[in-house]
Amino acid sequence: MAANRHPKIRTSETEKQMQNDQQRYQLGAREESGRYPVRVDGKPAGSVYRRHGSWFPVMPGHPMDGRSTNRYGAAELLVAAVDQGKRPTIPVQAARPHTPRALDVATRSYTYLIPDLRPTLPNLVRAAEATARLAELAWKPLAGYPGADQPWMMQCLLCGWEGRRFWSHLRGRNGNGIPRPINRHPGCLPVADHAELIAKHTAELTVTCECEFKHPTTVHKAIDVLSSLQNASAESPLALLYARPVLEPCTAASQRAVALRCALNHLTAQK
Numbered sequence: 001m002a003a004n005r006h007p008k009i010r011t012s013e014t015e016k017q018m019q020n021d022q023q024r025y026q027l028g029a030r031e032e033s034g035r036y037p038v039r040v041d042g043k044p045a046g047s048v049y050r051r052h053g054s055w056f057p058v059m060p061g062h063p064m065d066g067r068s069t070n071r072y073g074a075a076e077l078l079v080a081a082v083d084q085g086k087r088p089t090i091p092v093q094a095a096r097p098h099t100p101r102a103l104d105v106a107t108r109s110y111t112y113l114i115p116d117l118r119p120t121l122p123n124l125v126r127a128a129e130a131t132a133r134l135a136e137l138a139w140k141p142l143a144g145y146p147g148a149d150q151p152w153m154m155q156c157l158l159c160g161w162e163g164r165r166f167w168s169h170l171r172g173r174n175g176n177g178i179p180r181p182i183n184r185h186p187g188c189l190p191v192a193d194h195a196e197l198i199a200k201h202t203a204e205l206t207v208t209c210e211c212e213f214k215h216p217t218t219v220h221k222a223i224d225v226l227s228s229l230q231n232a233s234a235e236s237p238l239a240l241l242y243a244r245p246v247l248e249p250c251t252a253a254s255q256r257a258v259a260l261r262c263a264l265n266h267l268t269a270q271k
């Protein structure tokens, strides 16, 4: 077969063969959710998935630390967990392409917005603030907030262009709020039309949350949300499953960001 002579494929086949000789895990085929199921010593142990260039292991019922540059390394982390006596405490479900797992459905609306940063409360609040400001500027994030000086995948709501922009450019120099560059991105609509088009988009934003799922827009609610995240241990990746109120797109994202900032200041002052 012609495809097998492709050098890249041959390398990965060789790599796979090497793995097969001594490995204790088997990687299954990619599921619709993007995860690859992993069996360790012949038993389902969890899965691995790729996010922002790293591979992460998942064992249902156990917060997992660590990441790898490739799927094999992430699968090895599951082997290590099994050797520590850990087993999935929630049954690993077989891939069922037409009935995605309930958890995936429940979290799909915001898991793509989980910041590519340590999941601390300040980072989550920064992500909520940056996302809210993007909405005011008629940008839609397509990935989690990566920090101010990392490229961030987003969509221009004026013309539909998708590409990477820096938050540090969009928030302006020293946070002065004047986005750069003035033409938004190469090929956008004429600059003269931007103000009117942006105003049309921001007219849809609201002060109170009008979403089906209620997001916190008062300081009291925001304190509740941040406290429960803190209690769920913000260092654990599983805690991010509770980040929906903070990260999910909301019509009142700006008001939410203000409430979260006040709540964070309140919680910090208490310490």
Ligand SMILES: [Zn+2]
Residues within 6 Å of the ligand: 156, 157, 158, 159, 160, 161, 184, 185, 187, 188, 189
């Ligand atoms: Zn544009």
Ligand SMILES: [Zn+2]
Residues within 6 Å of the ligand: 209, 210, 211, 213, 214, 215, 249, 250, 251, 252
């Ligand atoms: Zn909302």
